[in-house]
Ligand SMILES: C[S@@+](CC[C@H](N)C(=O)[O-])C[C@H]1O[C@@H](n2cnc3c(N)ncnc32)[C@H](O)[C@@H]1O
């Protein structure tokens with residue numbers, strides 16, 4: 001049988017190179033994958049078209065690149081063993097064509113990956129064209145969660161209309177983006193929510209929706225008829241009184257959101273859940289975990305400790321570490337029975353902890369910052385920023401879809417300056433004279449969100465709190 005690249009993964013040209021990325025990391029069996037490929041690597045992968053086996057591909061590689069068979073075989077093996085995240089190599093995605101639905105098959109034209117000599121770009125960690133998108137359709141909510149990190153009071157303007165959204169999707173699709181990651185606010189607080197979701201699906205794109213809205217049976221049936229197959233319900237406890245207390249709405253909400261879960265199960269929409277752990281729900285969260293794992297329609301449940309909010313932080317929302325240890329102990333017993341269903345992101349480590357050597361090691365292992373390098377965030381009025389939690393912060397607004405095209409925004413001087421900051425413009429703080437400035441910013445990056453959480457809204461230019469040169473700042477988690 002022939003081999004093919006899994007449809008969960010997409011390969012597209014990006015200037016003089018190509019990128020390989022997860023189409024929808026939230027719903028993918030492979031999680032979040034990303035890698036730059038050189039043209040020869042992209043061309044080789046495009047040869048896996050469902051009709052050829054490994055030997056056929058090796059033969060064509062030998063012919064195309066003028067190699068003997070043994071060298072070509074070695075090159076293909078080396079390509080397939082390249083990592084794309086902590087768990088997977090490229091080889092994991094090369095699967096038998098009979099294992100996939102023919103309609104989802106992606107075929108690539110090898111010629112699309114031949115670089116255009118006029119388009120040469122330097123080795124840049126930033127994608128020439130963005131490959132992921134978050135859309136905040138509104139900052140309004142049904143609930144008023146006490147722990148919420150969203151800057152819900154930062155926006156009072158007019159929300160973007162359906163034509164702007166349609167044009168955004170057209171432009172995003174031209175970039176190869178197929179997933180609309182909604183956040184907010186709660187999309188269902190918009191009167192045209194169903195129109196936005198239906199349009200997304202009709203364009204062959206997939207909407208990832210997180211919500212706390214107590215959807216009725218009729219509304220869920222409508223979503224199912226449109227083709228929505230998964231949704232995230234954010235739920236913090238099994239005891240409805242605790243839910244009501246944490247999300248600060250009138251009594252009865254807790255029971256209604258539990259009922260919404262049941263309706264989703266009955267109608268056949270698969271559910272992911274997210275639970276924020278605070279001292280007020282962490283004990284009941286274990287009952288919730290037990291309940292969720294027993295529901296066949298629930299595919300994945302995440303539990304995360306409260307993280308500092310930039311906009312309305314409450315110190316009493318942090319869980320004491322003893323509470324987290326007790327939770328983890330009980331959680332692990334459930335996790336042993338349902339390893340693929342429930343996940344706890346664990347105690348977020350204190351970024352300031354340890355001596356210089358320990359902090360240096362931790363800093364060198366930080367995750368890659370994608371802000372202004374792979375993805376962008378559309379705000380409710382059509383302005384564009386680089387990271388969800390930065391919301392309306394002026395320093396990070398890179399454009400406005402009411403006035404510019406997506407690619408004009410992505411290539412704007414502001415977006416470029418954020419992706420490649422100039423050290424000469426840093427007024428104070430440890431980064432101003434740091435000799436590692438270039439490698440830090442051109443490599444894994446300095447997380448602006450964490451800088452602001454640690455040192456305040458006016459210090460986005462201060463060091464990443466995990467950096468060994470960073471001073472001790474606010475508690476983060
Ligand atoms: C900001 S909300 C937006 C989507 C929607 N309103 C909801 O609540 O599902 C996205 C997710 O972040 C979680 N969240 C909110 N504030 C948080 C915080 N301070 N720490 C960790 N997670 C938080 C929410 O519970 C929700 O699952």
Ligand code: SF4
Nearest residue numbers: 141145148150184185
């Ligand atoms: S967590 Fe979600 S639903 Fe709750 S207030 Fe924040 S944005 Fe709204």
Ligand code: SF4
Nearest residue numbers: 431434440463464467
């Ligand atoms: S975060 Fe640390 S390593 Fe990076 S530029 Fe600032 S001081 Fe230098």
